Amino acid sequence: MKVALDATLRILNPNKGSVAKSRSENLNKFQQQNVLSADYDFKFEDDIRIDQIAEFGDLVSRKIWEETVNRVDSARKKDKKLPAVPDFDLTHKVAEFWNLAEYLPQIRQIQRINESLKENKLKGNTGGVPYEWYYLAAKYLEHYPGIEDVREACVL
Numbered sequence: 001m002k003v004a005l006d007a008t009l010r011i012l013n014p015n016k017g018s019v020a021k022s023r024s025e026n027l028n029k030f031q032q033q034n035v036l037s038a039d040y041d042f043k044f045e046d047d048i049r050i051d052q053i054a055e056f057g058d059l060v061s062r063k064i065w066e067e068t069v070n071r072v073d074s075a076r077k078k079d080k081k082l083p084a085v086p087d088f089d090l091t092h093k094v095a096e097f098w099n100l101a102e103y104l105p106q107i108r109q110i111q112r113i114n115e116s117l118k119e120n121k122l123k124g125n126t127g128g129v130p131y132e133w134y135y136l137a138a139k140y141l142e143h144y145p146g147i148e149d150v151r152e153a154c155v156l
Contacts, residue, residue: 009052036116040106
């Protein structure tokens with residue numbers, strides 16, 4: 001994971017422009033479409049640290065964790081005695097680890113954006129790095145101000 005974090009921070013260095021505010025604006029648009037609850041505050045500004053944490057969270061959850069689960073599932077097909085991988089949402093676990101479980105309702109709503117759009121017969125989708133990672137990263141930095149280097153936050 002250190003290699004993945006190093007690569008993320010090399011690509012998303014402090015000289016690179018942040019896209020965090022545009023993700024926040026999109027979350028607010030989803031609120032206006034009643035896809036997300038109007039009761040929550042999804043506003044955050046551009047901050048490359050948000051992008052770094054979000055990108056790394058996506059890398060760990062979709063590439064490292066999901067691929068590991070898939071390899072274990074494949075191995076279990078050959079050896080039925082192997083135990084199943086516990087079923088959990090890595091984003092939720094990180095929120096809990098960071099003492100940000102109070103934001104799980106918002107995270108769950110964000111994770112359902114694409115489904116809610118379909119249910120409401122609305123066009124659009126989120127695509128790219130999942131918005132819940134941007135939201136969680138923004139909340140992390142809000143709750144733990146003064147962090148310049150995100151390495152400590154990303155190495156669980």
